[in-house]
Amino acid sequence: MTDSENIFQLKDLRRTYIVGSEKVHALDGIDLTITNREFIAVIGTSGSGKSTLMNMLGFMDSPTSGQMEFEDKDVTGIDGSGRARLRANRIGFVFQSFNLLPRLNVLDNVLLPLSYSTKKFNNHHDLGLEALERVGMTHRASHTPNQLSGGERQRVAIARSLINNPRLILADEPTGNLDSKNRGRIMELFASLMSEGITLALVTHDDAVADYAQRKIRMEDGRIIEDSKS
């Protein structure tokens, strides 16, 4: 099966939370298409809805209304375990605070998604080392996360997001906890992975980080107010 050109197509997507007696429109009518091999930065202040959008794209949340197509299939009303399946097989996550499991060593952290994936992988160990090599962390395979620096941890987290060959990698402020030197290195790593053919969407409020992306989406009050390609 060849991958379709469209990864995501969102039509008038809305997500409403009820906080106390008030309705909060976290997403207020989003129309967005994400195609293969794009590098997207979602920019916005806090409360602009960018995290909610990322949760939608990562199948962590479901929309209140609107339509959502993933790889040309309607996934609007998909249930919890169906969303989990899509996360396991099609999506990779990179978090601001790395979120490696402290008790597992680096290699086991990288391999963790495979235990939830329904795709068949042979020789996990080699796959893990391969993923670590792509982020330049092979030499740390048997260390625990606590023995690594912040930049190294994020590299391991990126290797973890790559392990199941995801269609889309979502990164939520991936450089938020890093110093400027490491920030640059991580972004360069993303850029080089882009050239290997991954599709990446990252959330940031840092314009310097956003400048690495080819496409910038600016959000405000749950709406896209700017969508520019460079």
Place this chain on the structure above:
Amino acid sequence: MNPVGDIVTGINNGMREIWANKVRSVLSMSGIILGVAALVSMVGIVQGMLSTMRESFEQSGGVLKLEVHPKDAPESQQHIAGISPSMTWRDYIAIKKAIPLAKYTTPIVDMRWSRFVAQGRREGAMIDGVTPEHNNIETREIEYGRFIADIDIRQKSPVIVIGTHLRDELFPELQSAVGQKMRMQGQVYTIVGQFVEEQSLPGQKRRWNIENRKNYMPATTAMSRFQGDDKVNEIHIIAYQREDLPDLINQIENTLTRTHRGINDFEIRTQEDQLAELKKLENSFIYSLGGIAGISLIVGGIGIMNVMLASVSERIREIGVRKAIGARSYDIFIQFLFESIVTSVLGGIVGLAVSVGLLSIAQNLIPEGQAISIFPISAMFYGFLFSSTIGFISGIYPAMRAARLDPIDALRYE
């Protein structure tokens, strides 16, 4: 979905988690360890002691045995009670001749405590006058010589079958006292048989074992030489089968009512009461001890649940991460459930090992302890099953809490 793979992964992850938190895991296991050890060793000890009691009950004739004892005539017959000859040799003969349902019959002429003298040594011991069939009722093995024979009964022979106690006291230098003579109340008796020594406990003086202190002579000899009449103290009868007992009792009653001229001065005792008593004892032991051990297992289960709940709230972020990278609620549920099960199963295994130790100590310390099995299989099986079930049950609620966590909230949790 692959259930076998899920289980293997579950066990692996559970083991890893337990290993990563050794102290906490051992503490949470300790309730299960103590519960299983208590359950298995208590049931094992009780089973051992009861089987000893059962064995000695079976050896003395078991449930098929009836005993006829004399008793006072009822109030209404008191004024004519004198016309009954009371229990005599004739009753024994009547039962033996008239009642084919009686498999073996023997009179007991109880001579109580008698003093025996041989080679300048003296010793007191119990002696009963009986017939040859006595040894079919209380089955004791003869090691040397023979038991009392029919000819001894006919000839009223001055012969004695002894237990090892008399040999030890009167002929300490001999292995077999058969052929030796000894005196009792001024008359000389020949020892014609000697029972196998009943095993005693390690550390216990073997002379304390009452079985080895029993001695027998022909009932006819006892009656003619000591009593001067044909009265007997008891008659023991063994039935062929349990279903015969009601008829047998009826027939004995009819026969003895005739020989006692209508006076109801005897009673027939069955072993059913004793058996029921034994069963009651068994049940009360098992229920009370099992109850105590069961409660300690439940307490152990509560301990595991407590630790699991703490572990879930400690690992909320981990749960969020796992869900984000593709774990379904079911996967998380299975993971935590297996942690709980693995904890309790390990606790159960350690508990079984502890119980083996306790049982082998008990085997050496408790009187009649040699009947205690170090591996009471059924108790171990149930103990293990129970502890695993407890682990399963106490894991469900914490695992459900973990599985229900929303990944977005869990990832935000600090």
